[in-house]
Amino acid sequence: MTPRGPASAAGAQVGADPGARAAPRRQERGRRRAESILDAAEAAIDEIGYDGVTTNLIATRAGISPGSLYQYFANKQAIAEALATRYLRYLDRHGGSGDVAVASGAHGAAGRARGEILPAGLATRPTAEIIDWVVDPVIELNVAHPAAKALLAGSNVSPELAHATRALHAAICDPVDALIAAIAPQRAADACHLAANVSFQIFTGVLPGIVAAAPTERPAVIRELKAALCGYWETLRPAAGQPAAE
Amino acid sequence: MTPRGPASAAGAQVGADPGARAAPRRQERGRRRAESILDAAEAAIDEIGYDGVTTNLIATRAGISPGSLYQYFANKQAIAEALATRYLRYLDRHGGSGDVAVASGAHGAAGRARGEILPAGLATRPTAEIIDWVVDPVIELNVAHPAAKALLAGSNVSPELAHATRALHAAICDPVDALIAAIAPQRAADACHLAANVSFQIFTGVLPGIVAAAPTERPAVIRELKAALCGYWETLRPAAGQPAAE
DNA sequence: ACAGAATACGAGCGATTGCTCGCATTAGTC
DNA sequence: GACTAATGCGAGCAATCGCTCGTATTCTGT
Numbered sequence: 152m153t154p155r156g157p158a159s160a161a162g163a164q165v166g167a168d169p170g171a172r173a174a175p176r177r178q179e180r181g182r183r184r185a186e187s188i189l190d191a192a193e194a195a196i197d198e199i200g201y202d203g204v205t206t207n208l209i210a211t212r213a214g215i216s217p218g219s220l221y222q223y224f225a226n227k228q229a230i231a232e233a234l235a236t237r238y239l240r241y242l243d244r245h246g247g248s249g250d251v252a253v254a255s256g257a258h259g260a261a262g263r264a265r266g267e268i269l270p271a272g273l274a275t276r277p278t279a280e281i282i283d284w285v286v287d288p289v290i291e292l293n294v295a296h297p298a299a300k301a302l303l304a305g306s307n308v309s310p311e312l313a314h315a316t317r318a319l320h321a322a323i324c325d326p327v328d329a330l331i332a333a334i335a336p337q338r339a340a341d342a343c344h345l346a347a348n349v350s351f352q353i354f355t356g357v358l359p360g361i362v363a364a365a366p367t368e369r370p371a372v373i374r375e376l377k378a379a380l381c382g383y384w385e386t387l388r389p390a391a392g393q394p395a396a397e
Numbered sequence: 398m399t400p401r402g403p404a405s406a407a408g409a410q411v412g413a414d415p416g417a418r419a420a421p422r423r424q425e426r427g428r429r430r431a432e433s434i435l436d437a438a439e440a441a442i443d444e445i446g447y448d449g450v451t452t453n454l455i456a457t458r459a460g461i462s463p464g465s466l467y468q469y470f471a472n473k474q475a476i477a478e479a480l481a482t483r484y485l486r487y488l489d490r491h492g493g494s495g496d497v498a499v500a501s502g503a504h505g506a507a508g509r510a511r512g513e514i515l516p517a518g519l520a521t522r523p524t525a526e527i528i529d530w531v532v533d534p535v536i537e538l539n540v541a542h543p544a545a546k547a548l549l550a551g552s553n554v555s556p557e558l559a560h561a562t563r564a565l566h567a568a569i570c571d572p573v574d575a576l577i578a579a580i581a582p583q584r585a586a587d588a589c590h591l592a593a594n595v596s597f598q599i600f601t602g603v604l605p606g607i608v609a610a611a612p613t614e615r616p617a618v619i620r621e622l623k624a625a626l627c628g629y630w631e632t633l634r635p636a637a638g639q640p641a642a643e
Numbered sequence: 644a645c646a647g648a649a650t651a652c653g654a655g656c657g658a659t660t661g662c663t664c665g666c667a668t669t670a671g672t673c
Numbered sequence: 674g675a676c677t678a679a680t681g682c683g684a685g686c687a688a689t690c691g692c693t694c695g696t697a698t699t700c701t702g703t
Contacts, residue, residue, distance in 0.1 A: 180670090181680070202448050203555070206661055216682045221662065342617075349603055349621040356602020357595055371588075375595040375629075382628025383621075426700090427650070452691055462652045467692065 185223040188213045192230050196298040232315040245288050274333030300358045335387040431469040434459045442544040478561040491534050520579030546604045581633040
């Protein structure tokens with residue numbers, strides 16, 4: 152209301168509530184602010200999409216002013232990058248794909264980590280089991296954080312956003328690439344890359360439907376996705392008796 | 398250059414070139430203008446995406462002024478709708494899916510046209526052949542008109558755009574639904590709908606990769622997509638000797 | 644030749660965007 | 674209590690958006 156003097160009403164009571172927090176620790180509080188900004192951005196992106204989301208809206212949702220937001224994130228893209236690394240950590244903590252090629256940093260991860268870091272013997276398991284191992288953690292991530300799919304659907308987004316999420320892409324694609332190379336040893340490396348990319352695109356294509364589905368119907372959608380991937384990967388395996396000629 | 402007087406240079410020669418066009422017919426020229434606007438919009442959407450595209454940019458690309466654009470299209474969404482119906486006509490002219498449920502108008506098409514309008518005996522052909530019949534025309538459309546995929550990727554777009562492209566979605570999904578119902582008679586209608594939607598999402602997921610691929614590598618990507626769909630649809634068919642219990 | 648409709652223009656409107664700036668408040672340290 | 678740095682504010686800027694408006698030009702019909 153008053154042009155400048157935001158603490159005229161609320162600020163007068165600050166400090167009168169010391170029992171709420173034992174040791175607020177200023178930088179600790181700042182880190183919490185950044186997290187709450189990411190939470191607000193996550194919810195907003197999930198509802199409106201990255202392009203449609205406004206920094207002012209994120210700030211309002213987080214209960215802060217636009218100026219405060221820019222004390223924690225240099226610009227809108229930085230928020231997306233922070234979300235991407237947050238999801239990367241999520242995949243790192245949980246099992247499945249993501250804990251393979253994440254490792255150190257963003258770039259350079261594509262090309263290393265081909266097979267040896269995968270769980271021993273995973274490639275010899277039934278195809279359905281391999282797919283569970285790859286797919287389940289990423290679905291879990293997207294159900295818990297529905298905005299993740301906005302960062303994973305790399306196509307039809309601005310190039311800056313694509314750059315911000317390259318590491319996230321690689322963390323999912325690289326293990327898939329390695330797995331395909333393991334179960335389809337007759338395929339050339341290029342063909343394995345192609346199959347991994349197509350598999351990833353199939354996954355991200357169905358993802359929004361999975362996240363949007365009602366919890367009771369979600370398993371059915373996931374089952375369809377896995378059936379498709381399973382049917383696809385089965386065709387990648389070398390033919391039993393005769394090598395494929397055509 | 399001059400604020401008002403656009404014909405100062407070019408307009409002086411109008412009428413001095415009667416040999417170029419026999420009967421220009423004013424309304425004919427207007428229709429051509431509208432088509433050229435759609436052409437410009439198509440190219441722009443392909444490069445920047447629907448949300449990123451500006452009406453002023455479309456006008457500039459079409460070589461007209463912003464005001465002229467709004468004599469042919471009421472607003473930005475109307476351009477998308479006109480593009481969608483243009484693609485609908487494309488699918489209608491060419492074979493394959495699209496010439497089934499298009500018929501009269503937008504709404505109401507979902508639910509009718511279940512099976513009987515499909516080519517006789519198509520469902521009894523090999524799965525790969527069925528998929529060719531469904532997939533090839535739509536890929537052809539998207540290769541010829543790369544902006545179509547922006548209208549097909551229904552998710553992560555604004556609701557207005559989704560509404561403008563519902564008919565296009567239905568024209569592709571409905572025949573798929575009917576085909577799945579034909580090759581998987583043991584599945585309930587709901588399950589067929591689900592499989593059709595998942596198949597559609599798989600298709601639109603891989604589509605950008607197909608369109609973006611170099612022409613020499615495009616067949617390989619298409620082959621992977623078809624392998625995935627084929628492997629998926631094979632699992633939909635009733636088991637040979639025993640009905641599926643689990 | 645002339646009226647009226649269709650076509651065309653482009654400056655600029657109102658709204659919105661990502662982001663800045665100057666300043667107020669608070670926490671931590673002495 | 675005084676000083677500093679971290680944190681916080683919110684009005685508002687510069688740019689951009691979709692779109693309008695008043696006006697100029699061209700075509701068609703008569």
